[in-house]
Amino acid sequence: MSTTQTLARFVASYDSKNIPAEARTLAVRSLVNWAGCALGGARHPAIESALEALQPFFGAPKANIIGRAERADALHAALFNGISSHVLDFDDTHMATLVHPSGPVISALLAASQFYPINGSAFIEAIVIGIDVECRVARSVFPQHYDAGWHITGTAGGFGAAAAVGRALHLDEKQMAWALSIAATQAAGLREMFGTMCKSLHPGRAAQSGLSAALMARAGFTSSERGIEAPRGFAHVMSSAQHLGAATEKLGERWEILTNSFKPYACGVVLHPVIDACLALRGEHHLDPSLIESIDIRAHPLVIELTGKTAPTTGLEGKFSVYHSAAIGLLNDKVGSRHYSDEVVLAADVVSLRQKVNVEIDASIAEDESDVTIKLIDGRSFHKHVDHALGSFARPMLDADIDLKFRDLAETVLTGRQIEEALALLHQVEKLDDAGKIGEILAPRAI
Amino acid sequence: MSTTQTLARFVASYDSKNIPAEARTLAVRSLVNWAGCALGGARHPAIESALEALQPFFGAPKANIIGRAERADALHAALFNGISSHVLDFDDTHMATLVHPSGPVISALLAASQFYPINGSAFIEAIVIGIDVECRVARSVFPQHYDAGWHITGTAGGFGAAAAVGRALHLDEKQMAWALSIAATQAAGLREMFGTMCKSLHPGRAAQSGLSAALMARAGFTSSERGIEAPRGFAHVMSSAQHLGAATEKLGERWEILTNSFKPYACGVVLHPVIDACLALRGEHHLDPSLIESIDIRAHPLVIELTGKTAPTTGLEGKFSVYHSAAIGLLNDKVGSRHYSDEVVLAADVVSLRQKVNVEIDASIAEDESDVTIKLIDGRSFHKHVDHALGSFARPMLDADIDLKFRDLAETVLTGRQIEEALALLHQVEKLDDAGKIGEILAPRAI
Structure with missing residues (x-):
């Protein structure tokens, strides 16, 4: 089987019971960290400008823009939450590939969960699997792809978003191969944009493109089934070297999310x-x-x-x-x-x-x-x-560290009580009947 | 001045009076050919699938989807019209770069004109300038970029769409440089997708991305001002060779639209x-x-x-x-x-x-x-x-040939009377106070 098909089968058929508890723990931690970053970035001028430009085109306001009173259709919510989660350069990092995994994956998935029924347990599983596919696709072209000038969070991010949403919406194997290939043909993001608002546009667009890729594939919009590995596909066109074996090695046994890392301070x-x-x-x-x-x-x-x-x-x-x-x-x-x-x-x-x-x-x-x-x-x-900084591999940030960071970032837009309610809900996410509630609890409300 | 800035200044400041009459004639011809192709493609399964997937997220229905009763927000209208204009592989071709110029440019521009006031004369000028920028950016990387596996209509198309919309909405030089760079960092589309519905997604996404690039830049969303030529910008990252001189050579003197060509038959x-x-x-x-x-x-x-x-x-x-x-x-x-x-x-x-x-x-x-x-x-x-086929350089399709093609394609969705009304309006487009009427006349109406 090809790389794309192998990953598609994994997303479509992997038994959730085999996802280890540590991976679920990391998914919750990634969610809290992502939410904090998006709250902290919610009033950034990049969000204000993008709102001014795009709000006239918003559809039915079913999805939350984190940290804002405005609501949007799911596609725009994915875009905005992807931007705000990265705009402070404070989000998570998968060190082996330099991908910032959660921005594309969770922004797309939360938007989908405010439109389609997805429960909390499925939500966490979709994060684990989405980040796994995202980082594995990144491994297939790293470091040559990054060194050439691609912002790998923008390019690999769409695969992760498509995988997470495709998992949560139960796409079959063929649909999932199409979804990954539709993500492949929308992969974009140049490192020339670093230092401008466009850097944070990349995970936003990846979230939006990956979400639409999954939805289009589900509706029968055909694509290649070899979008990653084909001679004119993602890995060959967008990288001078291909490491396709790394994309599927120990799939379902080694979990990329276990090496996701978090930053305690908003600097390098x-x-x-x-x-x-x-x-x-x-x-x-x-x-x-x-x-x-x-x-x-x-x-x-x-x-x-x-x-x-x-x-x-x-x-x-x-x-x-x-x-x-x-x-x-x-x-x-x-x-x-x-x-x-x-x-x-x-x-x-x-x-x-x-x-x-x-x-x-x-x-x-x-x-x-x-x-x-x-x-x-x-x-x-x-x-x-x-000896080892907080947030390093040897001394990772744990729940209490990330909660502290969340409180610091959230207090710019939420009251103290709202912050504690949000943290309580996020830590209990797997028990939610409706994961879409995450969006509601992360929006400011009248006190 | 850099390539991006030179093109941005051209888009922002070129005096419309100096656009030659032949270029305007070709713009009208490109418009009629684009409209015919979009009408012919309007009921293709690719459009049906994309509608099923994305219609739940449509915003206020101010823009027409060509050949359909459904209306959409401008961003989605640009996407859908870009898809339908290319899905029959019957649209125009700029032979020197293999770009299909009108899909991205006119789809974005028409959608913008159904939201912002743009008169017919400005509409035609924006087509001339949008296609010029699109094909010039394509020249800066052709043929190496195409040979590597990029679908150049998808990648160069966003620049053309951003330039056309940016021209029509009077972006200043700095905003236009941002808009071109926002287009650069969204450039995408792989040739692996040929033979699937995803091929036609490329001009659709280019139209949508270019339109949003212009709108975001206008609202102050910052970007590089060197998105095309910087070491980690479009031309270096996405091509093994750069021909930046070709992007600005005889700018405002030699017009790419004059070598746009049209196909009389729906085959190679x-x-x-x-x-x-x-x-x-x-x-x-x-x-x-x-x-x-x-x-x-x-x-x-x-x-x-x-x-x-x-x-x-x-x-x-x-x-x-x-x-x-x-x-x-x-x-x-x-x-x-x-x-x-x-x-x-x-x-x-x-x-x-x-x-x-x-x-x-x-x-x-x-x-x-x-x-x-x-x-x-x-x-x-x-x-x-x-000696020379119809549609070749030596024997180009003229107005009557393109009108014949339009009638053939349009009759699948419009009545005979609607077809003649549409042709009459398209040939008089420069006299329109509101170019948005083009969208209305290309939608089926109750008889």
């Missing part, structure tokens, strides 16, 4: 061990930041290469500044997305403290490791060594 | 000179097909390579059979799309006649040339040599 992962160290130093020694004379950081070479901006002037630039990131870690009990705003980046105490940061590159330090020494004006000094 | 162009010869022999000699003993054809080698199917059993296979095509040319006063139906392909008189066809390959015969000799059972013989 190379900064995370530095922030961990600074937060720990502040917490352990009850530091008064005004007494700090110098901050000496030993770090992996990528820290300077990627985040060496000494004098950022915007929130976005702050995400690429180890100096700013160390300062906010020493000035706050926790670091949230709001600490990468223009206002905080320009605040006098932040600017003053970041100027005391010195970074020494040390090739013996790992990417998820850091070593920070602080000297006070009274002569004392404190030292912290972080 | 290599068959057209054979059909021309057979129709001429029948007409000139008032042939009784039952008296024909043999049909000897000398033809270009591609005729057998591409259309050598001796015993087709479906309408689709008939399009790849020189034997069937010669037979229907001798049995009918004109050859229409209906002669490539399953029913006609299996008809006894057609099958009997096609078995009398002999094809001799002759490398000295050009692709648009043919030589046909008929022998009758009474010993007489007749000969016809076609």
Whole structure:
């Protein structure tokens, strides 16, 4: 059997009973993290602009736009939730392929579940299977495809969205092969768009395209049944090398979602061990930041290469500044997305403290490791060594960490009570009769 | 200035007064041909399936789906009209790039004009400029991009749609550069899909993506301003060679639409000179097909390579059979799309006649040339040599030819009176205050 057909059969026929409990746990965790990111991004100018442009074309308002009062048809809801979940660059990452898995998959699936009956258990299974197909298709072309300039979340994302929706709507094997091939022929997204709103358009479009691919295939819209592996199909046309075996190896035995990872801070992962160290130093020694004379950081070479901006002037630039990131870690009990705003980046105490940061590159330090020494004006000094940053493989974010992140992101659009209600529902998702309720609980309501 | 910015400035600022009259004439001809193809395709199973899948998500029904009673929001109308205009493989071709230009451009533009005020003159100018940008972007990557497996109508089409809509809605230069880049990052369509409904999805999606690109850019959704030429932009990521100079050479002086070409018959162009010869022999000699003993054809080698199917059993296979095509040319006063139906392909008189066809390959015969000799059972013989097929560069289809094609295609969905009213309006399009009326006149109405 071909790659496309093998994956289609897996989506159509895999027995849910064989999905391991850890995979389900990761699916719930991915859902909470996705929901938090989408809430945090819901008022981003990218969402406002896209709403202005596209709202006149919305169909019957059956689906929620996360974190917004507006409702939309399912296709547009998938698009908007895909955008908002990625616009803060704070969503999950499948490290082996650099795919951000949940944006396309969960945005499409939730929109479908607000239109078609899908219960909570089927919803979680569809996330597991959708992310599996998404990351496996990505493996079939990684890294050459990414290196050539494709934003792999945009391209592989459509397969994952189609697989998740196709699973939840019970497409048969032939329909599912068509759905994956319809996703293949809509795969798009260029890395040239990084740094613009268009980057977040990619998972949005992938969600929308994958959802429509599943619906069209179900209605008999024919396609190739070899869209991934054919000579003029996805893997050959969009990559200089093909690793088709990786797409189906240990299918149903090895689960890609188990290596999905989450970010505790809204900046590049190379900064995370530095922030961990600074937060720990502040917490352990009850530091008064005004007494700090110098901050000496030993770090992996990528820290300077990627985040060496000494004098950022915007929130976005702050995400690429180890100096700013160390300062906010020493000035706050926790670091949230709001600490990468223009206002905080320009605040006098932040600017003053970041100027005391010195970074020494040390090739013996790992990417998820850091070593920070602080000297006070009274002569004392404190030292912290972080072996593994929070969110790394060795020290993954667990439920409590992700809930904390959710609360931080959600408070921009939901009340405290709504936040706790939403978390309670998300953690009990598998017991829901109607997974569409997830959309309702993530929309702001009158208090 | 960069390629993207140069094209954006052209779209935003080119003085319509300098568009030559021939370009406007070709735009009207392209419009009539596009409308005929969309009417002929309006009841294709691809449209029926797509409607079943997507109609639940339609927004306010302000735009027409050509040839159908259903109406849709502008984004879905662009999608559906792009599909129906290409689904018969009967639409226009820009030979230098193999782009089918009108499907993406006119489908997007008409949908926009049913939502925003666009008069007939601006509509025609936007077609000229949209097709120019579309074919120029295609030139920047042709032929390597096409040879690699991209369906260039899907990929270049979005740029054309964005340019046409952006022109008609008066986007400024920066917005237009964003719109072209948003189109770039949605460019998609694989040749693996040929032979399935997905082939016609490509111009539909290009129309929809290009329309939304222009609308999003207008609303401030930011993108790269170098989406075409940047190292991780369209031309480098999606082609092994770049011909960026061709995208802007003689911009505003040489017009791509002047080399747009149209097909008189619903089959591969290599068959057209054979059909021309057979129709001429029948007409000139008032042939009784039952008296024909043999049909000897000398033809270009591609005729057998591409259309050598001796015993087709479906309408689709008939399009790849020189034997069937010669037979229907001798049995009918004109050859229409209906002669490539399953029913006609299996008809006894057609099958009997096609078995009398002999094809001799002759490398000295050009692709648009043919030589046909008929022998009758009474010993007489007749000969016809076609120097240039109708629809070739040397003998293009003119208004009367395209009107004839329009009538043939339109009669499946419109009454005779509606057809003549539609043709009259299309030929007077530049005088319309509201180009949106084009959509209304192309929808079936109660008689």
